[in-house]
Amino acid sequence: MSSVSTAPKTDAPKHPKSMLWIVGVVLLAAVPFAVPSLQLLVTFALAKGLAVVGVTVLLRAGQVSFGHALFFGIAAYACAFLMAAIPGADLALLLLVGTLGALLAGLCVGLFVVRYRGIFFGMLNLAFSMIFWSILEKFYHITGGADGIRLPRPTVLGMALERGPFELILYYLAIVLMVVLGWVTIRWFASPVGQIFQTIKTNETRLEYLGVSPRRALLSGYLLSALLCGVGGVLMGVAQGAVTPEYVWWVRSAEMVFIAVLGGAGSVRGAFLGALIYEIVRTYASAYAGDIWQMLLGAFLLIIILFAPGGLIGIFGSLAGRAVKEDAK
Amino acid sequence: MTTPLLETRNLTITFGGVIAANDVSLKIEAGRNLAIIGPNGAGKTTFLNICTGWIKPRKGQVLFQGEDVTALPPRKIVQRGVARAFQIPQLFTEHTALENLLIAAAARDGMRNPLIDLHDTPARDEMLHLLEMVNCADVAHRLVVELSEGQRKLIDIAVALALKPRLLLMDEPTSGVASSEKDGIMEILITALAEAKVTSVFVEHDMGIVQKYADEVAVWNAGNVQLRGAPAEILEHPDVIRDVIGEVA
Ligand SMILES: Nc1ncnc2c1ncn2[C@@H]1O[C@H](COP(=O)(O)OP(=O)(O)OP(=O)(O)O)[C@@H](O)[C@H]1O
Ligand SMILES: [Mg+2]
Numbered sequence: 001m002s003s004v005s006t007a008p009k010t011d012a013p014k015h016p017k018s019m020l021w022i023v024g025v026v027l028l029a030a031v032p033f034a035v036p037s038l039q040l041l042v043t044f045a046l047a048k049g050l051a052v053v054g055v056t057v058l059l060r061a062g063q064v065s066f067g068h069a070l071f072f073g074i075a076a077y078a079c080a081f082l083m084a085a086i087p088g089a090d091l092a093l094l095l096l097v098g099t100l101g102a103l104l105a106g107l108c109v110g111l112f113v114v115r116y117r118g119i120f121f122g123m124l125n126l127a128f129s130m131i132f133w134s135i136l137e138k139f140y141h142i143t144g145g146a147d148g149i150r151l152p153r154p155t156v157l158g159m160a161l162e163r164g165p166f167e168l169i170l171y172y173l174a175i176v177l178m179v180v181l182g183w184v185t186i187r188w189f190a191s192p193v194g195q196i197f198q199t200i201k202t203n204e205t206r207l208e209y210l211g212v213s214p215r216r217a218l219l220s221g222y223l224l225s226a227l228l229c230g231v232g233g234v235l236m237g238v239a240q241g242a243v244t245p246e247y248v249w250w251v252r253s254a255e256m257v258f259i260a261v262l263g264g265a266g267s268v269r270g271a272f273l274g275a276l277i278y279e280i281v282r283t284y285a286s287a288y289a290g291d292i293w294q295m296l297l298g299a300f301l302l303i304i305i306l307f308a309p310g311g312l313i314g315i316f317g318s319l320a321g322r323a324v325k326e327d328a329k
Numbered sequence: 330m331t332t333p334l335l336e337t338r339n340l341t342i343t344f345g346g347v348i349a350a351n352d353v354s355l356k357i358e359a360g361r362n363l364a365i366i367g368p369n370g371a372g373k374t375t376f377l378n379i380c381t382g383w384i385k386p387r388k389g390q391v392l393f394q395g396e397d398v399t400a401l402p403p404r405k406i407v408q409r410g411v412a413r414a415f416q417i418p419q420l421f422t423e424h425t426a427l428e429n430l431l432i433a434a435a436a437r438d439g440m441r442n443p444l445i446d447l448h449d450t451p452a453r454d455e456m457l458h459l460l461e462m463v464n465c466a467d468v469a470h471r472l473v474v475e476l477s478e479g480q481r482k483l484i485d486i487a488v489a490l491a492l493k494p495r496l497l498l499m500d501e502p503t504s505g506v507a508s509s510e511k512d513g514i515m516e517i518l519i520t521a522l523a524e525a526k527v528t529s530v531f532v533e534h535d536m537g538i539v540q541k542y543a544d545e546v547a548v549w550n551a552g553n554v555q556l557r558g559a560p561a562e563i564l565e566h567p568d569v570i571r572d573v574i575g576e577v578a
Contacts, residue, residue, distance in 0.1 A: 188443045192435035195447045199421045199432060206419040209381070210436035210492065211407035 039171055041279055043239045046174040049275030050232030054225035055256045056271045061221055062201030066253050067125030070132055071102040071229035073248030076237030080149040091154045095234050102230020110222040114215040129248050136245040148244030151237050174235055182268050197221040264311025273312050332395040334359040334528050340379055340389035349375040351552035364539045365532045366573050367549030373532045377498050381413055382406045412494035416501055418485035422474040426484050430456035433491035459487045478505035499531040515542050
């Protein structure tokens with residue numbers, strides 16, 4: 001009985017592991033100087049990683065979306081249109097508008113899809129993303145069709161920058177967004193709202209009988225997931241300097257789910273770790289192993305699912321001599 | 330006359346050929362503990378389902394504090410002050426016992442702050458106390474999926490209590506609980522309900538418990554209330570001995 005009031009507070013044992021993560025972030029921050037050739041690749045990986053965190057959020061409620069590239073793409077296109085309307089717009093404005101665009105789309109789609117669960121939820125998300133994809137392809141006089149639209153370099157806090165410094169700033173922005181949004185998401189998971197959201201996975205009957213609308217609870221996480229995908233989409237669009245319908249193509253959505261599972265389904269840190277490793281493997285394997293890199297990744301995923309369901313983050317955790325689920329709790 | 334806390338009028342529902350509620354009209358006054366007894370399949374759980382909006386009756390009405398709540402979804406009825414513990418516990422299986430209660434309290438208090446930890450919410454002590462009350466303090470930090478049926482039933486009740494309801498509906502609260510513990514738990518529960526001025530309705534198969542803790546008994550049979558009265562009188566009634574007690578024994 002007396003053990004109750006001295007509840008195990010989880011703060012203490014977390015520190016050694018947090019240290020590892022800090023080291024990881026510092027290493028990433030050194031990349032532009034240590035391995036400049038990796039800089040752009042890591043920017044792309046972190047942009048994708050943010051979107052993967054979005055997918056991860058939904059996994060926590062036991063839901064899989066096969067259409068979340070939609071929000072990634074909407075944010076990127078919103079930026080491209082904004083740059084066309086206001087040449088020389090600022091990066092901060094792009095971030096704001098792109099994210100709001102994704103959030104708004106998340107609200108519209110979310111209000112509809114939160115009525116469904118499981119396979120229907122997943123497929124409806126896919127359907128919405130495919131509708132948007134065909135709109136992008138068909139209305140080519142506005143969207144540029146399959147060629148997409150250019151996304152010229154924005155100013156940064158009013159300064160027009162050369163490509164080099166601009167990409168460097170983008171790189172560090174990606175790291176900052178990873179740290180801040182990753183932290184917010186982890187906190188949100190532990191918060192009452194986030195915990196209520198995660199009960200969708202285990203018992204909606206009880207949730208309803210607590211006086212909570214399960215659909216609303218799901219919508220709260222859905223909006224967060226759309227926001228995260230939106231931020232990722234802005235980063236990707238700006239880093240690539242162009243947006244194409246490929247951004248919302250279903251393979252992109254599937255890739256996000258793939259990385260989420262690879263990294264450790266449900267883990268925020270795993271999402272970024274997964275995205276980094278995925279991008280590196282993809283880039284180098286496709287350079288050296290030609291067409292079989294997808295097969296290699298597929299086999300790797302199989303191994304993960306069969307032997308390490310905790311994903312890369314789980315392997316990483318045990319290698320670090322720590323319990324797997326700290327981040328996941 | 331004062332408005333009853335809960336009133337049902339002519340509730341009727343059939344499933345296939347089975348009449349699970351057959352013109353049920355019942356008034357439940359505030360401040361009392363009503364036991365519902367009756368054979369398996371008599372429609373006891375169905376009655377609780379209809380009262381909480383989980384199942385919509387084909388005919389009839391449910392009034393809570395005089396307000397017609399028949400068409401409302403369960404969550405709206407819960408928000409008005411009705412809580413429910415289930416025949417089969419409905420818990421968040423991937424959460425600990427304490428977290429189940431903390432989530433209930435967060436729902437009750439409308440906790441919206443996204444940056445506060447569930448474990449740091451102000452209701453923590455209150456919820457630990459509730460767990461202690463139902464003898465589950467020692468398993469506060471265990472996942473409910475690991476607990477015994479009896480413990481899960483008690484935590485399910487604690488979750489319902491965490492909402493601070495005016496009316497608590499319990500479906501066989503102590504089934505699955507070790508018989509040596511039943512009395513103690515009911516004693517504490519009924520005392521706590523009286524203290525908090527919570528009215529309760531509980532479905533019960535254990536006539537000893539009914540005898541001891543109910544202020545009133547309603548006997549269900551074939552989807553309707555067959556008899557209603559004080560425990561002493563009802564439990565002696567020949568029809569009840571034949572239809573209910575005989576069957577249970
Ligand atoms: N949702 C449903 N769909 C179909 N039939 C149902 C449903 N709910 C209840 N029934 C049927 O209605 C009848 C009454 O069931 P109910 O669960 O209310 O009985 P009960 O009195 O609670 O019995 P027990 O003591 O076994 O819990 C049963 O014949 C049952 O099979
Ligand atoms: Mg029943």
